[in-house]
Amino acid sequence: MNDLLSSLRRPERIGPDAMLLPGFALEEAESLIKQIMLIAREAPFRRLHTPGGRALSAEMTNCGILGWHSDRAGYRYESSDPLSGKPWPVMPPLFRRLAQRAAQHAGHTGFDPQACLINRYATGARMGLHQDRDEEALDAPIVSVSLGVPAKFLFGGMHRSDLTQSFTLEHGDVVVWGGASRLFYHGVAPIKAAMHSLTGALRYNLTFRRIRHAIRPMPKVDLPS
Numbered sequence: 745m746n747d748l749l750s751s752l753r754r755p756e757r758i759g760p761d762a763m764l765l766p767g768f769a770l771e772e773a774e775s776l777i778k779q780i781m782l783i784a785r786e787a788p789f790r791r792l793h794t795p796g797g798r799a800l801s802a803e804m805t806n807c808g809i810l811g812w813h814s815d816r817a818g819y820r821y822e823s824s825d826p827l828s829g830k831p832w833p834v835m836p837p838l839f840r841r842l843a844q845r846a847a848q849h850a851g852h853t854g855f856d857p858q859a860c861l862i863n864r865y866a867t868g869a870r871m872g873l874h875q876d877r878d879e880e881a882l883d884a885p886i887v888s889v890s891l892g893v894p895a896k897f898l899f900g901g902m903h904r905s906d907l908t909q910s911f912t913l914e915h916g917d918v919v920v921w922g923g924a925s926r927l928f929y930h931g932v933a934p935i936k937a938a939m940h941s942l943t944g945a946l947r948y949n950l951t952f953r954r955i956r957h958a959i960r961p962m963p964k965v966d967l968p969s
């Protein structure tokens with residue numbers, strides 16, 4: 745059913761260098777969800793708090809060599825899970841390949857994600873308007889994958905006060921955010937009560953991120969002989 749609907753929505757440019765790819769992850773969706781369950785056994789979903797002390801309503805975990813974390817000390821990327829002290833679970837090759845393929849499809853060559861933040865939304869959970877700017881590599885795109893029940897996604901501009909457009913993100917949809925869109929304000933409206941055969945009432949969102957720039961090789965210099 746969903747498959748039929750997403751095949752009717754066409755790839756769409758939703759902002760400067762931002763591409764919505766409807767159903768791009770549908771084939772691997774079931775495998776992605778199974779991998780999320782395995783990741784959550786090692787690094788359980790948890791409710792993070794903003795530096796100001798407010799609880800976020802989506803629950804989060806990560807895989808990859810870095811993971812996003814927030815607490816009284818600030819927003820940051822950590823190489824270990826602060827809950828366990830252990831490295832974040834390895835990013836499954838399926839995740840990495842999907843993110844690379846989607847970025848390539850949207851015109852970003854050579855994307856190699858270091859972190860995958862996994863958001864889990866129960867009914868009523870939301871994400872307020874924010875910018876993603878805890879990454880150093882702002883030239884790299886972010887790839888997002890939506891799974892489970894749909895969400896109303898809000899997409900603004902460079903300023904919090906800019907008007908927002910809204911889009912429905914469905915199971916299997918992928919969005920690639922690069923260029924100017926990379927720093928645009930965005931958020932998720934409260935998730936409506938709904939059911940999906942693979943996730944029940946839940947929605948998952950994967951965001952693939954590059955945090956640090958690749959190390960540039962030292963330029964070779966010719967010394968006089």
Ligand code: MD3
Pocket residue numbers: 861863871876886888895897919921925926927928930931932949951
């Ligand atoms: C636009 N997640 O994790 S995905 C986030 O559905 C986040 O869980 C939302 O915003 C979610 O930070 C939205 C779409 C998304 C992700 C990252 C972006 C849009 C973006 C970064 C820059 C611009």
Ligand code: FE
Pocket residue numbers: 874875876930
């Ligand atoms: Fe975000």
